Amino acid sequence: MRALSKRGVLAAIALLVGAAHSIEVDAVTPARAERLTLAPCLVAAESPDRQAPAEESHPARCGTFLVPENRSGEGDRMLPLRVVVLPSRTAQAREPVYILAGGPGQAASESASGYALARYRDDRDVVLMDVRGTGEGHRLDCRLGGSDEDLQAWLEPLFAEGALYARCRAELERIADLTQYTTENAMRDLDELREALGHERIALDGGSYGTRAALVYIRLFPQRVHAAILASLVPVENRAPLFHAAAAQRGFDLVADQCAAEPACRAAFPDVRGDLLAVLERLRKAPATVEVRHPVTDVPERISLGAAAFADALRVMLYSAQTGRRVPLLLSRARAGDLAPFAETALTHSRGMTRSIRLGLLLAFTCSEDVWRIRPEEVARETAGSFIGASRVLGQMAACDGWPRGAVGDDYYRPLRADVPALLVSGAIDPVTPPSWGEVARRSLPNSLHLVMPGAHVPWSECVDAIAAAFLRAGRVEGLDTGCVQAERLPPFELPAPQATP
Numbered sequence: 001m002r003a004l005s006k007r008g009v010l011a012a013i014a015l016l017v018g019a020a021h022s023i024e025v026d027a028v029t030p031a032r033a034e035r036l037t038l039a040p041c042l043v044a045a046e047s048p049d050r051q052a053p054a055e056e057s058h059p060a061r062c063g064t065f066l067v068p069e070n071r072s073g074e075g076d077r078m079l080p081l082r083v084v085v086l087p088s089r090t091a092q093a094r095e096p097v098y099i100l101a102g103g104p105g106q107a108a109s110e111s112a113s114g115y116a117l118a119r120y121r122d123d124r125d126v127v128l129m130d131v132r133g134t135g136e137g138h139r140l141d142c143r144l145g146g147s148d149e150d151l152q153a154w155l156e157p158l159f160a161e162g163a164l165y166a167r168c169r170a171e172l173e174r175i176a177d178l179t180q181y182t183t184e185n186a187m188r189d190l191d192e193l194r195e196a197l198g199h200e201r202i203a204l205d206g207g208s209y210g211t212r213a214a215l216v217y218i219r220l221f222p223q224r225v226h227a228a229i230l231a232s233l234v235p236v237e238n239r240a241p242l243f244h245a246a247a248a249q250r251g252f253d254l255v256a257d258q259c260a261a262e263p264a265c266r267a268a269f270p271d272v273r274g275d276l277l278a279v280l281e282r283l284r285k286a287p288a289t290v291e292v293r294h295p296v297t298d299v300p301e302r303i304s305l306g307a308a309a310f311a312d313a314l315r316v317m318l319y320s321a322q323t324g325r326r327v328p329l330l331l332s333r334a335r336a337g338d339l340a341p342f343a344e345t346a347l348t349h350s351r352g353m354t355r356s357i358r359l360g361l362l363l364a365f366t367c368s369e370d371v372w373r374i375r376p377e378e379v380a381r382e383t384a385g386s387f388i389g390a391s392r393v394l395g396q397m398a399a400c401d402g403w404p405r406g407a408v409g410d411d412y413y414r415p416l417r418a419d420v421p422a423l424l425v426s427g428a429i430d431p432v433t434p435p436s437w438g439e440v441a442r443r444s445l446p447n448s449l450h451l452v453m454p455g456a457h458v459p460w461s462e463c464v465d466a467i468a469a470a471f472l473r474a475g476r477v478e479g480l481d482t483g484c485v486q487a488e489r490l491p492p493f494e495l496p497a498p499q500a501t502p
Contacts, residue, residue, distance in 0.1 A: 036083070036196040038063035043086060045116035058116045061085045062109075065129065065196065067189045069138075069180050077177075079138040081189060082130040084112045085197070089122050095201050095226040096125035097472070098190065100217075102208030102458070104183075104365040105357035107134040119469035124203070129193055131186040131213070133176075133361035140176060140360030142168035148296055152303050154351045155343070157312035157391055158359075162398025165363065169403055172360050181364035182406040187217040194224065203472055204228040207458040208433060209365075212236070215441070218418050219411070227475055229468050231425040232433040232458045233441045236413055239370045241396050242378065244432060245386035248315040251431025251456070252276070252327075252387065255318065258429075258490070259328045265493040268328070275331040276314070276387060283307035290343045295351060305343055310334075311388045313346030316353055318431035321456040323349065326494045367400035369408060415444060422448035423471045423480075427459035429490075449477035454490050463488055 041062035064080040087093075097120055101108040108128040115126050133140040144164060147153060159165070172178060194202055203226045206214035211230040218225055234240065256272040259265040269275070282288075287306035294301055317323045317330075323345065330342040374397060383390040422445040426435035435452045442450045451467070453459040463484035471480055 032192050032196040035066040035078075036063070036193070037065075038083065038085065041084070043084065043112045043116050046113040056116075058086065060087065060112070065189075065193050067132065067192060069132070069177060071180070071185055071188060075177065079132050079189075080135070081132065081138075081193075082107065082109045082135045083193065084109045084128045086112065086116060086121060086126040086128075088125050092123070093125055094123050094472070095203050096127050096197075096199050097203045097205050097229075098194070099126060099128045100190075100204060100206035100210035100213040101128075101131070101134075102206075102210045103357045103362055104209040104212075105134065105140075105359060105362040107131075107356075107358075109135070110356065119465050120203075120472050122469070124472065127193070127197065127199075127202075129190060131361075132189060133181045133186075133364060134358050138176070140172055140178075140181060140358050140364060142172075142359040142363075144168060144359065148294070148351075151292070151294065151301055151347065154347055154354065155303060155305065155309045155313060157308050157388075157395065158354070159392065159395030159399045160308065162395040162401075165359075165399035166402060168360055169363075173404070178360075178364050178404040179368075179406040181361060182368050182408060183213050183216045183365055184220065184408055184412070185406070187213060187220055190217060191221050191224065200224075201226045204230075205468075207231040207460075209234050209240075211441070215416060215444075216412075218420050219416055220409075222418050222420060225420045227421040227423070227472055228445075229423045229425070229471070230441065231460065231464075232427060232430055233424060233437045234433055235416075235437060235441045235444065236369075237440050238433070238437055239373045240366060241371075241392050242374045242382050244315070244392050245383035245388050245390065247434050248318065248388055248431045249386040250434055251318045251324075251429050252314070254429045255324050255327055259493055262493065264495060265328060268495050269332050272328045272331060275328075275335040279331065279334045280307050280311065280387065283310055288339055290339045292340060292344045292347060295347055303343065305339055308388075308391055310342070310346075312392070313342070313350055315388055315431060316349045317345060318429070319353075319457040320349070321427070321429065321454075321459065322491050324429065324456055325491045329494050329496065332496075363396075363399055363403055364406065366396065367403040368406040369412070371397055371400040372405065418445060419447050420445065421471070421476050423468060423477060424448050424450040425459065425464055426450065426452050427455040427457055428452050429455070430457050430459070432457055447477065449480065449482075451482060451485055453485065454488050461488060 038061040041060050042057040043060045045056040045058055062084050065083050066078045066080055069077040069079050099108050107130040109130050112128050201224055204214040212234045214228050214230055259269055259272050284307040287304045289302055290305050291300050291302050334342045379390050379393050424438045426438040438450050442448050
């Protein structure tokens with residue numbers, strides 16, 4: 001997942017005109033150009049503290065691109081894919097950057113505000129297209145996974161009741177041909193948009209599952225790719241979610257080790273692993289009732305917190321390096337009996353992640369491309385010794401049982417070999433796509449550079465932003481100045497507030 005987006009997940013987009021009209025494009029296939037409708041709009045830039053002033057709204061073009069649901073020509077359903085184009089700050093623009101969102105199931109347009117200030121906009125357009133299944137008129141969502149009217153459900157592990165997704169499948173099959181929602185079809189949509197916009201070659205910027213989409217596009221259209229920036233990699237060798245448990249355990253162990261290596265953190269929290277084990281053991285015996293404040297209304301509500309929900313919430317918290325530095329404090333307080341801070345933090349993160357993902361599309365992609373390749377006998381081995389255990393894998397396998405599988409190309413699972421210049425970025429403490437997957441991708445992309453940043457999932461920073469912009473200008477990884485990487489630091493651990501002296 002570019003799970004919480006590289007630089008934010010909420011866009012502020014307002015059309016400036018009442019009726020959209022087509023833009024003029026040159027040297028394109030007329031049928032494809034006629035399917036593209038764009039109009040002037042504004043995108044509010046997201047500042048580093050996510051409090052962008054209104055006057056920082058940036059002119060852009062917003063609209064839709066129509067694509068056939070069934071690309072073989074059967075059926076007549078057309079999907080209106082949302083498109084946002086942030087123009088280059090200079091008239092002489094180079095190859096545009098196409099953004100590939102994560103999840104799978106996130107809509108790229110919802111992160112438009114985070115790209116308004118990107119450095120590579122100095123000389124490049126930025127194009128965001130919602131892939132099939134994420135937007136209005138084609139949204140594949142499931143009425144499961146939590147709501148603001150049912151806070152309890154926000155805390156339940158994703159796919160905890162995998163068999164319930166048969167109901168979601170039945171509902172979606174009434175409005176969509178689920179076999180048509182594959183990464184390859186989504187990337188063919190993207191290439192048609194490229195042609196409709198008149199772009200000969202493009203750069204790709206993908207995070208989390210967006211890297212899988214980028215690698216698929218590179219396999220299908222290598223001659224169209226100028227360069228690729230891929231953060232927190234998910235190559236086809238990663239049969240998600242089989243390795244989620246081991247990755248989460250690794251991320252937690254690194255946080256615990258880093259706390260132990262810092263005298264102040266070690267003094268405040270001498271047994272981080274023991275704190276987690278003690279809380280899980282207590283919750284396995286009996287779920288705890290916890291009073292939390294509603295994330296929207298701020299009204300106190302009571303929720304039940306069991307061991308599985310606690311473990312999965314911890315996994316999601318570790319996606320953020322900032323929240324990960326609160327984990328020792330939250331676990332210490334939970335062991336002491338105060339579960340409210342952990343539960344409220346868990347609600348915030350689980351709610352944000354689940355709301356950004358169209359679960360039906362996540363299943364359409366992963367059931368067709370990944371989950372069917374997981375052998376039942378592998379699950380116990382790959383999840384042994386982890387704090388979340390096998391529940392996520394087994395739940396998603398159950399949700400995929402009977403889900404229609406879309407066809408993928410004959411070479412989809414063959415090792416990729418492409419000379420496309422690529423900047424690969426991993427987070428050292430990433431709890432879902434650790435740097436080892438970046439190394440797998442690097443072997444497929446010999447013209448690449450792999451940066452391991454001291455961060456978690458999709459570890460974007462001013463340093464990476466500057467390197468990415470320089471990389472796109474050069475079109476190669478040789479000679480890049482990566483000196484700022486050594487200066488990067490994780491946030492400090494959050495320590496208990498000092499007690500006032502009497």
